[in-house]
Structure formats: structure tokens, C-alpha cells
Amino acid sequence: MDTYLDKLPSFVDEIRSIKDIIITNILLIGQIPSPTFKEKRRSTAFLERLAEFQVDECTTDGYRNPIGIIRGKSRGKPPIFVVAHLDTFFEQEADHNFTVNENTITGAGILDNSLGVGILVSLPEIIRKLNLQFESDIVIAGVIQSIGKGNLRGIRHLLKTWATPIRGAVCIEGFDLGRLSYYSHGMIRCEVECNISESSEVEHRFKPNAILILHEVINQILELRLPQKPRSRVIIGKISGGLKHGIIAYDATLGFEIQSVSYKMVHSIFDDIQDIVDGTSHEYKVDLSLNVISNANASKLEYNHPLVKTTSAILKKLDIKPSSMSSESELSIFLSHKIPAVTIGITHGDHYHQRNSIMEIEPMYKGIAQLIGVIMAIDSGVCDE
């Protein structure tokens, strides 16, 4: 392990020397709008770019996840997956044109996850520049339909239909350099929809207000006694509703996520919330529905798993302080398939999910060196035990 670990600091300068190509990839891919379910243009550009960089194989799977393969030396070794999700939070019409300064790039979706996708596309050129050759095939996959209602469909399909064993995987997120995710909490993402028909046949003594109904639901969720162990929480994340200031709201939607280290507990909390919703619906005589948007099983690698320990050592070698956190994205699907995997971040930044999201350029080179280090670690066998 030490042999490649010692090389990592020198990789940083080598990677910086092709910064024009790396930043160009981030711009050319990231400036293409790619809201969930509408990733086609970005996906096509992703494949075209990979083809231009002459990866050995370029294709899409049956779900139209774009994939490039860099062939390894050994036919017998299973492949290593490197993935980043192609979709972003921003709608098609939003201005996706980035602004580049000496030290930063600013624009909608840059940190989540246009930077990650740009690095993924640059990987063939970076590997060529560093003069590396791997035993395993490197499968470069941009996965679609990951965020929100996408419910990780792209990665689920890719892994479900991949015919051969997978040696290990690295998931790339733009933000934040130093993150080391090796566990996923169990999660159910839900929406509560409240509709009050204007011409309701139901007799109301007092006309209900959809926003106030959801307010009542929120209050009851907050009254739930959540256990300290297994650690669990409900995050109220989104709310929308109503038409204008002077009219009672007839529609409202509440988005929230139940998270726990135990998926059984997630289900138990979900059942409690279902009861709250049903009770409120009955009490106020309104249409109230609880819909599951996405879910993920709790899964994890142990901290002493060689992949986690090695990744941590790689970060330290590059003077990056590792910070563990859960990830409920692609990582959870790899782990639920018993494929050793980690999620790492590429650089520092600010305004993570805002239109003026900003990434720092210089730390990115260390972030890429770290990615190369993890691929080398998997290739050297840390996931093979």
C-alpha cells in the first residue's frame, strides 16, 4: 500500500498541469441542464466526451445510464466502479452558465454534482497523464434519476443488471473535500399532500385550510418520541401550498425524510406518521395522503474495513482531515448489494444547493489525487478479503 500512498502528493502537481482540460470538462458537462428525469442531453454529452478521450468502451445500459470502460491488464479481476449522479436540483430553464475566476467556479449545480461528473469524464485523461494502468477494468458510470423522486433508479438498475461481480466502488460528490461516507442510514422520503375540494360535498363547520392542516401534521410529527438508539430523526425539508395571501389554501404539500441507522425503525416511524395522517384526515374531513418518494436500506462498512481504513490513510497522506458522514445516495445501493464502496468529496465550496453555488478550484487537485488513491487501493486488493 505504501508504494502508491507515497506517490499521491506528487500526483497533485501532475493533475494540476492538466487543469484546462479538467475545468473544460466541468464546464462543458455542467452547463447542460440536467434535472431528474431529463438527463438525456447531459448523458449524451457525457458519452461523447468519454469517446473523445478514447476510453476502450463507451455504451449505455438498458436504463440509459452512460458508461465508459477503461480496460485493465487482468481479465480475471472484477471491475472497479467509479460513479457520479448526472442529475441536479435545478430546472431546465435555470441559467446553468458558470462563471470562472482565478480561484473559483460559480453556478447552479456545480457542487451537486456537476463537479463530480466533470471529474468522472476527466478520469481517462487523468489516468493517462499519471501513466497508470490498473489490473481491473475501471467502469466510469454517470447515473441518471438519482435525486428525489428519481429514487436512485439509475444506479439500482445498473447494479441489478450488471452480470459480473464488482470489486469495489467509489462514488464522487463535488462537496466537501474530506468527507468519507461508508455507511448509509435507512431512509424513507415522503410527501404528505393535502387537498381541500372547493366544491366539497363534505359539510365543514369551519372551512379547513390546507396549510394549517399540514401545520397540525407537523406538530404531531414533532411530538413523536424518537429513540436515542437506534439513532433516528425526521427532517421536515420542504413545504409548499396556497395560491395568494387573501385566499384559504386549498392545496399544500409537505416533504420530509425519516432517517435511522435501523431500517426497521424507519418503518416503525413511517407507520406512526401514517397514523397521524389518517387521523388528521378523519378529524378534519380532508383528503390527506402520505406518499413514499424514495427509500434506502441502512447499510454500512465497518470502520475497520480495509477500504475505509485505507481511504482514511489516503486523505491523511494528502493532509486532508477525514470527516465521516452518512450518504443515502449511490453508496447505499452499492452497500446493499454487498459491494464495498465509499463516497468522497472533491473540493470545498459554499452555497451548496443554491443557484450561486461556488466551488474552490485549488483543493480540487487534492480531491482528484484522493480519488485516484482510492481506485489504486481497490485495485491493489483492499476490497478482496
Add this chain to the structure above:
Amino acid sequence: MNDNWLKKNTFHFSEFKNLQLLVEAKQRKKLSISLCLPTLNEEKTIAKEIIIMKSELMSRYPLLDEIVVIDSGSTDRTMEIAKSFGADVYEARQILPHLKPYKGKGENLWKALYITKGDIIVYIDADIKNIHHRFAYALIGPLLLNDKIKYAKAFYDRPISIGKNRMRPTGGGRVTELVIRPLFSLHFPELTQIIQPLSGEYAGYRDIFEKIPFPIGYGVETAMILDIYNKWGLDVIAQVDLERRVHRNQDTQALGRMSFAILKTFINRIKALGIIDYKEEVYSEMIQYKLVKEEYTTEIYKLDGFERPPIIEIPEYREKFISFPKTGNLER
């Protein structure tokens, strides 16, 4: 009217996607190519233009030999940013400093002829938000792959920015449709086949650019087309569809001033060609009115329409370039 030109000399950028083919043609013809970006306060877009062109057309495919930024005196960080990403940056007033300096895009383009070394020069505006290397290679392509073509001009769909973070899918090109196309229809119907005569992106052989005058301001694109057309004919010109270009939107008053400069350039040309005879000189001031606190205030803009002569007439230029002429195969 030669209406075959539209079919014959109109290309799509995808026809020139094979960059290796372009590099081979360039090497076979022993040509060098310069990219010039004229700037004035373009700190938001300049870095992107330099990085993408450098990455794709210098590092990966050696199509461009230099990227030169000619600045009109930016007060923002345009010049520092451009330098930090490796472009050669010049202030227009420091080039040929003994000449009286003027401020304007045309001035920058003209002075770029003295600074750049290429046999082919590509001019690209520095305010393009969705810059892509096709903006350069697709204009170079017709020049390298077709011996008759000496000047290639861009056209595109032009979405415009409407307020913060929102785009409108069509728009732009108002001065073209309201000013230039009617004028061309009246006097040079053949030229109406040029879809966007005012587009700011074009490439051509030095042999062409050095022999035509450059208005210092907005009239430069109009003058270029009229002069090339009158000197060498329509067949040396090509146009290339670059599809989508996102740029800043200008207000109507600014477009009015642009139209004034273009009209002046046009009138000068048709007068010189003897097509029309004016009994007296036209004025050089654009007068506009603004409603301020319920009162109209007058705003007068002096737009002389000054033109730089063909740069080949400048002794310093001749000394620098004529001692080792390169071929664009045009008669000098």
C-alpha cells in the same frame, strides 16, 4: 442575384467536428492560427473562453497557436483573470502607441492584426456565456478545407438572458432584422443570404483583414462584409451555423446607438461606391431622450464613425509582416 451561395457556402459546425482533420490540413498548408478576444469588462466570461479554447484547441488538438486578449481599458478584473489563465493580454492603447488611441471593438480587432502572428485570425466576442470550442473550430474549418473561402462568419439561435438566472429561448438579432437586412435588400440583395451579418464571431486570412479598413466601433462587422464582398466577391465568404449562443441582452437605447454607427458605416460605403449621392454630410451625433422625473432629458452621443485604414498601409505593420509573406492565395 447569386442565390446559390446560401446553399453552397452555408455550413453546420458539426461538419468540422473532426479536429484531427483540421490539424492535419493546417499542418499541410503550413499555416498558423491566432485567436483574438476583444474585451471590455468581461470578467464573468473571459476565463471560460480562454480555458475551453486552450484545453480543446491547443492542449488536445494543436489548432490554435496563440490566444490573444486585446482590452479596451476594462475597469474590472478582466485583464488579471485572462493573464492568470495563460492568455497573452494587451491594452489596445499600448499597441502602436504613436497613433491616436480610440476606444471600440473595431480598434481592438485592427490592433490585434499587429500583435498576432497567425496567417488566420479568429475573432470571438468575449461575452459568450455558453462558450464552446466549436465557436472557433467551426469558423476555421471552412478556411482550411475549402481553398476558395477566405472569410467565415457565424450565425446561431440567440437565447437572451432575461433577468437573474432566467433565459428566453429566442430573441436577439433585432438590429439585423430592422436595420441591416432592409439596407442589404435595398442595395446588395445577394448579401441578404448572410443570416447574421452582425455576429461577432468570424475568422479569416490575414491577407484579407490587412487590406480592409476597420471602423473603430459597432460598424466593424458591416464594413467587413461590404468591403470583402466588393473587393473579392461573395464566394470567398462562408457562414457557419453554431446553433446556440447565450449573451447579455442590450437595451433598446443601446441598440439605437449601435444602429446609428452601422448606418453611418453603410452610408459611407454606398457613397464611396457611387451608389448614392448625399447633398450634404450626415451628422455624427446620436440624439436620444430619456424621461427623468416627468421631464425629458436629452442625451447626445458623438459617434464619428472613425475608421482605421487598411493596416497594410501602416509602416510598422509592413515592416513586421511583409518581409515574410504567408499565403492565403489572394492577389495582393
